[in-house]
Amino acid sequence: MKDYLIYFAQAYPNFRRSEIESLAGLNGIKLDLSHHDESTPFLVVQLENDEQARKIMERSILGRGIYELWGDGNSLEEVHVNTKLRYGSEFDRYKQITFKFDFVGYMGSREKKNKFEVIESFAYLGFEGPIRMKNPDEVFVVLEQYEQPDREKSTTPLHIWFGRQVQLSARTENILDKYDLKKRKYIGTTSFDAELSLISCNIAQVNTGKVVYDPFAGTGSFLVAAANYGGYVVGSDIDHRSLRGKNEKCNIWANMKQYNSASQFLDVMTMDFTHNALRPDFQIDTIVCDPPYGVREGLKVCGVKDPTKAAHRENVVIDGEKAHLRRDFIHPKKPYELASLLDDLLSFAVQRLPVGGRLCFWMPTANDEFSTDFIPHHDSLDLLYNLDQEFNKWSRRLLVYSKRDHQSSHTSVEQAPAATVSKNISNFRARYFKGFSPSSK
Amino acid sequence: MKFLTTNFVKCAVKSCSASQDSFPLKYSECQLAKEESEYNPDFVCHMLERLDWDAIVKVAADLGNTSIPPQKPEGLDPIMEDDQAILRDLHSLLVETVILEGKMTCSSCGHIYHIKNSIPNFLLPPHLV
Numbered sequence: 001m002k003d004y005l006i007y008f009a010q011a012y013p014n015f016r017r018s019e020i021e022s023l024a025g026l027n028g029i030k031l032d033l034s035h036h037d038e039s040t041p042f043l044v045v046q047l048e049n050d051e052q053a054r055k056i057m058e059r060s061i062l063g064r065g066i067y068e069l070w071g072d073g074n075s076l077e078e079v080h081v082n083t084k085l086r087y088g089s090e091f092d093r094y095k096q097i098t099f100k101f102d103f104v105g106y107m108g109s110r111e112k113k114n115k116f117e118v119i120e121s122f123a124y125l126g127f128e129g130p131i132r133m134k135n136p137d138e139v140f141v142v143l144e145q146y147e148q149p150d151r152e153k154s155t156t157p158l159h160i161w162f163g164r165q166v167q168l169s170a171r172t173e174n175i176l177d178k179y180d181l182k183k184r185k186y187i188g189t190t191s192f193d194a195e196l197s198l199i200s201c202n203i204a205q206v207n208t209g210k211v212v213y214d215p216f217a218g219t220g221s222f223l224v225a226a227a228n229y230g231g232y233v234v235g236s237d238i239d240h241r242s243l244r245g246k247n248e249k250c251n252i253w254a255n256m257k258q259y260n261s262a263s264q265f266l267d268v269m270t271m272d273f274t275h276n277a278l279r280p281d282f283q284i285d286t287i288v289c290d291p292p293y294g295v296r297e298g299l300k301v302c303g304v305k306d307p308t309k310a311a312h313r314e315n316v317v318i319d320g321e322k323a324h325l326r327r328d329f330i331h332p333k334k335p336y337e338l339a340s341l342l343d344d345l346l347s348f349a350v351q352r353l354p355v356g357g358r359l360c361f362w363m364p365t366a367n368d369e370f371s372t373d374f375i376p377h378h379d380s381l382d383l384l385y386n387l388d389q390e391f392n393k394w395s396r397r398l399l400v401y402s403k404r405d406h407q408s409s410h411t412s413v414e415q416a417p418a419a420t421v422s423k424n425i426s427n428f429r430a431r432y433f434k435g436f437s438p439s440s441k
Numbered sequence: 442m443k444f445l446t447t448n449f450v451k452c453a454v455k456s457c458s459a460s461q462d463s464f465p466l467k468y469s470e471c472q473l474a475k476e477e478s479e480y481n482p483d484f485v486c487h488m489l490e491r492l493d494w495d496a497i498v499k500v501a502a503d504l505g506n507t508s509i510p511p512q513k514p515e516g517l518d519p520i521m522e523d524d525q526a527i528l529r530d531l532h533s534l535l536v537e538t539v540i541l542e543g544k545m546t547c548s549s550c551g552h553i554y555h556i557k558n559s560i561p562n563f564l565l566p567p568h569l570v
């Protein structure tokens with residue numbers, strides 16, 4: 001094992017650990033991140049080799065890069081002593097390669113002139129190969145942490161790491177720009193933020209050749225994100241208009257083509273999730289979604305509120321055809337509880353996912369009445385992560401479950417947790433529509 | 442709706458779930474099209490593993506193609522040159538053949554679903570939920 005340094009982006013620090021852990025797990029890599037500290041973007045981890053480092057970083061959205069750590073310290077002098085001590089015997093291996101030096105500064109940086117001096121101070125490495133700014137064999141990087149955020153910008157770093165760049169992340173390679181909703185051909189009011197949908201798919205361990213299902217697909221945000229990681233994607237939604245889009249140049253198919261993922265796209269279908277038409281033995285590897293919670297998109301299921309009023313409508317005939325069998329029949333919808341829908345979702349996941357398969361979904365929660373009781377539960381699912389994203393007046397969370405190794409017929413429908421979920425959700429809706437008391441801001 | 446997808450969907454009515462007749466659905470009055478799409482042999486192989494071949498044969502016959510071999514092609518390898526011809530045929534059948542409009546009928550309960558603008562619609566009327 002040797003030390004590698006991960007440099008993280010300054011975004012969603014509470015999601016970092018789950019993302020990197022999930023990517024490690026996906027590649028069968030043992031990785032201990034228990035010492036992760038959300039307040040700093042630098043994290044030293046132990047890995048076997050570069051191959052492992054590449055695997056955990058190349059898909060990452062919250063990481064920026066990973067470096068083989070040669071030495072570190074609170075001053076350049078310390079870094080040099082440490083580097084000679086730890087990597088002195090390795091310098092020779094790099095004698096003839098092409099290389100360049102790079103700098104990463106967090107909360108501060110060096111002047112250009114000063115950078116040259118720093119590079120000069122590494123002369124003892126004895127690299128003879130030509131310096132190449134474009135595509136060098138190796139990039140050596142000086143990473144520096146400057147003052148803490150609340151202080152004034154300083155020019156003397158608090159801590160310095162020196163290492164060999166092993167892998168830059170998808171984020172560093174501009175994936176967020178590629179999936180930016182503003183550049184996407186088809187989006188709607190329900191489209192999900194690109195960054196968080198890619199993170200969700202990493203935590204869900206979407207991978208090449210795995211079937212990924214979004215039962216509340218809408219405009220297909222999770223479908224394009226999952227396809228980016230090689231998933232074979234299928235979606236359904238009760239609202240056929242969002243699936244259909246506007247026209248050939250502005251729909252889910254156009255998005256798939258835009259991202260070169262058309263060959264991984266299965267299909268989308270109009271479906272009420274609670275009356276699912278996917279055959280039970282069609283194996284789904286991963287479920288990633290953003291269920292409706294009534295804020296922007298009414299949560300509905302097929303049916304009528306008062307069945308007595310609708311009695312005998314199935315006998316209505318139009319032009320010699322049963323009305324409900326006609327192409328243009330409009331299927332009545334009725335409201336449904338999110339608590340019940342989430343129970344349906346958990347039970348569905350248990351039926352369809354393989355052992356270890358992940359279910360990953362977003363749900364709302366009100367800020368000032370947080371309680372972990374409000375998390376839906378199923379005996380056959382392990383809750384792996386519960387990650388909060390705070391907005392001004394409300395928050396939502398990503399819940400990630402993995403299917404357990406035993407079968408169980410219990411669902412939380414008959415159990416107490418369902419009730420608590422229900423309380424939370426209706427509470428949330430009521431509060432959202434009422435607005436928030438000043439104290440909850 | 443890809444021809445492939447006909448292999449993954451059954452009747453959505455709960456009381457049909459135990460019935461053998463609710464899968465595959467019976468396809469009629471279908472308007473087909475051929476939509477060229479990028480050939481992805483890995484995708485075809487992965488899907489092949491999940492296919493119920495008898496249902497493929499049956500639905501193809503509904504749609505007027507009775508020349509599908511009765512046995513599922515096995516052991517195909519996406520990187521083998523020799524397997525490319527058949528994988529391409531499968532790609533053309535499963536992925537490029539699409540149903541734009543049509544009806545899907547459950548042989549168990551008789552309910553009719555529609556495919557509209559190439560999207561199958563499995564919503565149910567009130568008396569079936």
Ligand SMILES: C[S@@+](CC[C@H](N)C(=O)[O-])C[C@H]1O[C@@H](n2cnc3c(N)ncnc32)[C@H](O)[C@@H]1O
Nearest residue numbers: 190191216218219220221238239272273292300
């Ligand atoms: C929060 S949105 C998800 C949007 C999606 N992530 C996107 O990229 O546009 C929830 C979706 O659930 C759908 N929905 C509501 N009730 C449903 C039901 N019973 N079955 C299936 N979909 C439903 C809504 O039509 C809506 O598109």
